[in-house]
Amino acid sequence: MANWSDPRTDSVGFGRTAPAAQQVAYDAGLRSYMLSVYNYMASGVLLTGIVAMLFAQSGLAYQILAGPGLLKYVIMFAPLAFVMVLSFGINRLSTPAAQGLYWAYAVVMGLSLSSIFLVYTGMSIAQTFFATAAAFAGLSLFGYTTKKDLSGFGTFLIMGVVGLLVASVINIFLQSSAMDFAISAIGVLLFAGLTAYDTQKIKSIYAYVAGTEMVGKSVVMGALSLYLDFINMFLFLLRFMGNRE
Template sequence: MANWSDPRTGGVGMGGAVAQGREAAFDAGLRSYMLSVYNYMASGVLLTGIVALLFAQSGLAAQILAGPGILKYVIMFAPLAFILVLSFGVNKLSTTATQAIYWAYAAVMGLSLASIFLVYTGTSIAQTFFATAAAFAGLSLYGYTTKKDLSGFGTFLIMGLVGLIVASVINIFLQSSTFDLVISFIGVLLFAGLTAYDTQKIKSMYQYVAGTEMAGKSVVMGALSLYLDFINMFLFLLRFMGSRE
């Protein structure tokens, strides 16, 4: 009997090999993309921490943030201005400009967050930071690996975030310690959920930006989302775990 193989089998095999090659290339690109997001996010947190610590140790934080004058309000609200610029202007900004604004934002956030060193002990800040880092890593890993579609939680999380902001504003006038603890507890849960949700959202975004000029800017915006999740979860946890000076 002649030794031959069905060319159709070879065709299917070749097609399968091409498909596998494309899938492998996509997976490698996705890993590189997510690694860039995490690197930007972690570097932003590191920059914020360094600036906050140096600003507090210099004595300027106590003079400016705890004293009179308009400069403390500029420092407090400047980060919001950077977020608005990035959120609404990202399509018009170059990748380099987007990156520069992100680094500027992280630095200014450091000035704003220096106040925690005036209120809490360094040991409790460090303990809370590492607890937040561990929780963030687990939640983000879940968001990255889960097969469950988390997009359905988006509306609920956004509504919860709006409610949290409103409740925080109300408590500025009420000055209720019990209400503050409730807000903090809800805040931790909310940003825990947002960490998993945003991670999955960033991961799914890759298929739309891969190989385009938007990829670089998407990395920065993804890092910004995770940065905000981390910082807010840290601040809410600090209200529970922080020991006051």
């Protein structure tokens, strides 16, 4: 892979240096790469939203998710299975297979998230979605443009998410409204931080995959990371902004 920071200055043409030309090509490739990541992420979120809304409006969401039966648990936990397959099996998957799994994941996530239409009003869901989209855009832009190295926050944020999951499980039994409020507030902050962190990480990964067959897979995994950040920030924010039916 080309060394884009190579200090050698072999002249090309009218005093133009080879490294400068390489940097221009690298920057163009990076922009195309990040645009692909954002397109996949946004398309996945849109697909999830459409599936969730249609599934809820069909009445099937209420019949399956609000009633007894094994199918509702399949719908609830299927997204986790897709994430694990993509995360741990990405090196063994072809790029088309990874892309197919990503779209399938967006669909099953939509089936799972259809339950929010049974709990919250459509207006509050829409308002929360646009608020999340605005926050996500600002945070991701910050992660992309900042010169500050955010890698040191990664471990802290991931540990925070693990702690949040543990607290959520505990609160299932405690049913504490105060604890639920704290979990929601911390969840919004954690995934806000992860949005900026993941954006910077995805940007830095391009230097290692540029020009290789891993570019396509890296786009999918980058989109998946940002998709998860967006969806989780939306769900935690919905606890504050959502009006119940």
